[in-house]
Amino acid sequence: MATQRQPRPGTLAVWAGEKKDAWWGATQVPVAHSVAFGYANVDEWLAAARGRRPGHIYSRNTNPTVAAFENKVRQLEGAEAATSFASGMAAISNTLFTLLAPGDRLVSVKDSYGGTNRLFLDFLPRYQIEVRLCDTTDHRAIEAEVAKGCRVLYLETPTNPTLKVMDLARLARAAHKVGATVVADNTFATPLNQTPLALGVDLVLHSATKFLGGHADALGGVVCGPAKLVRAIHHHREITGAALDPMAAYLLLRGMKTLHLRISQQNESALQIARFLATQPQVNQVFYPGLPSHPQHDIARRQMRGFGGVLSFMLKGGFKAVRAFLPRLQYAHLAANLGAVETIAGPPATSSHVECTPAERKAMGIPEGLIRYSVGIEDAEDLIADLKQAFK
């Protein structure tokens, strides 16, 4: 027998989770548009319901197309188990409501995704959960808060939209000293660029809506980690009902087959564009972890294999300049999402942090002159030419 060799991520993105025997030998995972799954008799039905034989019962609980998607992400993240959700925010909220109970304490950072931040500030406190949000890159302050005791340390790196980077291995060590569970949002990096579980994080989650799907045509979320934790989160989802739709699972699966091609192109183009922007007189500052001038460049180099497809930059003229600049771009959707094959640009005020007031954005260090630029798979020279003509 051939020795078991761990396939590389590009191979996993194509083959993981795919089963040829599913339906008449279909080479593609079929879309199981079926709410329920029938059995010939009660004994077989019971055996499937009790997990004594493989099988699905009801699509809010499990579905074969959805399971294939979970399996693909699970293998890419190097996890024991995975469960999926109707959106990234469903993944985040179901995870937090599974792990936390009244009286618990959560430590996180000020720069989390806008929706996550609302969960921290508006929803968790209603359940008597204490939330402490630290300065995102102040590792000592985070360690000090964690040392006071907490149930969950919630991290997101690189952050949205200013691309701050946190040392996952260091913060996970601090959290484990007090028995906390470490959760990391890996949406920006993707498992191609960063595998948080390998760095000591307990649970890794994604908005699959972004780079995993990659085509901006399906919402989805996923959580990966040890079977015991994932089972509890999955059970929470079964009851709260935020299940991923099989058609969305199919679109995400199809998108993921080109994940490694897209990410390597986007890593390369984003670095080129960040370097170009850094030389432009109209630009105050460029935020990209791949630039040696980035304050956490060393941490990024240590824990990431590539620096990702999102960057942001600040225009000297503030929000007025942003408003004039954006419509001049020929090759960018002005839209709220990111991580697609097309380039997407927008100000945080209308995208990642639309849920926040101007004062909150200011407190979070998000300048009103900022543009988030999610690099697509177009030729980088065309994107640079497009930015050039928009600056003129």
Ligand SMILES: *Cc1c(COP(=O)(O)O)cnc(C)c1O
């Ligand atoms: C978009 C996003 C989310 C939320 O995902 P949805 O699929 O829109 O619910 C969470 N985290 C990050 C980093 C995101 O970019």
